[in-house]
Amino acid sequence: MQPAVRPTNPCFGSGPTAKRPGWSLSALEAALVGRSHRSSEGKARLGEVIALSRAVLGVPADYKVGIVPASDTGAYEMAMWSLLGARGVDILAWESFGEGWLTDATKQLKLPDLRALKAPYGRLPDLGEVDFERDVCFTWNGTTSGVRVPDGAWIPDDRRGLTLCDATSAAFAMELPWDKLDVVTYSWQKALGGEAQHGILVLSPRAVERLESHTPAWPLPKIFRMTKGGKLNEGIFKGETINTPSMLAVEDARDGLLWAESIGxxxxxxxxxxxxxxxxxxxxxxxxxxxxxxxxxxxxxxxxxxxxxxxxxxxxxxxxxxxxxxxxxxxxxxxxxxxxxxxxxxxxxxxxxxxxxxxxxxxxxxxxxxxxxxxxxxxxxxxx
Structure with a gap:
């Protein structure tokens, strides 16, 4: 028989996802609309979102957290374009987003020393085949396959390459072993139900060292550039965004993070x-x-x-x-x-x-x- 009771909220889609319980447009009343994101108040609001993100996720103090353009896709491509090429690369693909990163590496960056470790929908590649002398690109949680890596035990502490982790449907829902991850990206419209547009990029000290010591063989678009004069542009990780952010989306992210703090x-x-x-x-x-x-x-x-x-x-x-x-x-x-x-x-x-x-x-x-x-x-x- 047809059930009699409907869900209170019918939003079960995987991105953008349901807003937090009790959300309404009134949550955005404090948004700095009509104000410059470069004003002292704008920078403070962006900095608050960065600080809240760090606190809720437990990001180590020596890791950098920045707000960057174009959602998780922009954040991950920013990392690939800026960091890869110094070593050989292993790319793991078992669903569409991993396949997308593989396509970028082969057809756009045209990396000469590339290994693809693939698996069909429903399975993981053999994680034991990954070579951590090389850089490694992977998704923590396959958003389109529902397949995730079980933990970080397969990533060694003494790796020489960098690990670039797309964590867009894992952040704020699963424990991430930060000591195993050199780059982590995610978007606001996933686990906290935030409005889309911006991505978060997290860099370990090892990733920062790579940025400052490696010059990619290809030109970098402005929105991908994270260094000035060979040194990390620290402003990106203090709220001085590369391009103009939506302060409505920023306010919505802030609201979701405050809710996350309120529930533990x-x-x-x-x-x-x-x-x-x-x-x-x-x-x-x-x-x-x-x-x-x-x-x-x-x-x-x-x-x-x-x-x-x-x-x-x-x-x-x-x-x-x-x-x-x-x-x-x-x-x-x-x-x-x-x-x-x-x-x-x-x-x-x-x-x-x-x-x-x-x-x-x-x-x-x-x-x-x-x-x-x-x-x-x-x-x-x-x-x-």
Whole structure:
């Protein structure tokens, strides 16, 4: 039967994600609209967001944290263009964003000494094959596959290359081992539900040393330049942004960070994320039609929860027919105001993708799951 109760918030999409509980436009009333981001007040507000980000995530004091253009994509490409080329590079790709970094390295930067370690959707590459004499590029959490690295134990302390980690759907939802990571990037529109536009770039002392000692073989666009006269441009990491930021987006990020502090910081964020994931995990154990796309339990993402159809009657049919059923299902739920934006990513196998980050209420996730069962039965019958 059709469930009687709908989720309070139907936003289960994986980016931009649900706003924090209780959010309204009034949260942005203090935004410095109409003011210069280079004013003393503007710099202070940007600096506050940097300081709050450092505090909530537990970033080490000797790491640099900066606000940079163009979301996580801009932050990660900024790091690749500025840092790579001094050593050989290993790039890990098991979903679309990792594939994107691989494309950049091969077709844009045209790195001569490049190894690609790849795996299909649902799996990780063999982490034991990574050579840490080389620079290593990887995503911590595969946003489009729901597959994450289980921990940082595979990264040695005595590595000679740099580790460049795209953590955009992991930051504020999972513990990150900072001593294993030399570059970390993420965007505001993921785990804290912030408005899009800007990215965060975190650099270890080793990454700073590389910036100051290595000159890339290719020209750098202005928005990628992090040094002046061979030295790190410290202003970037104090709120003196390279280009003009949206102070509305900055205020929204500040609001999300203050909320994160109010619920216990990273510990509270992780607990809320884990509660959402546990609800979905328990549901899959009794379901006859759905399962995780990630094959190994320890690699299953608790934020971008990617699911595949296991019902033999549908799973044995061509992908186009599977996609048609799932499109009908997600369309019905969207029109009914039950769940928005939960279809799998366009490059991923047919399935569902539920955001389980801390801004989603566990009660809403629990209410959603019977609707998924109902909508699948309805859509499967209609398409059949």
């Amino acid at each position: 910081g990273l510990k509270g964020l992780v607990e809320r994320t884990d509660a959402n994931f546990q609800a979905v995990s328990d549901w899959t154990t009794t379901s006859e039609w759905i399962d995780f796309l990630a094959e190994a339990p320890e690699t299953r993402s608790p934020t971008s929860i990617c699911l595949k159809v296991k019902d033999p009657a549908l799973a044995s049919r061509p992908e186009a027919e599977q996609a048609a059923v799932l499109k009908a299902m997600t369309g019905t739920l969207a029109k009914m105001g039950v769940a928005q934006d939960i279809g799998s990513y366009r490059d991923a196998p047919p399935g569902l993708r539920l955001w389980g980050g801390a801004t989603v209420e566990a009660a809403d996730m629990a209410v959603l799951l019977p609707w998924l069962d109902w909508a699948y039965q309805e859509a499967n019958a209609a398409v059949a």
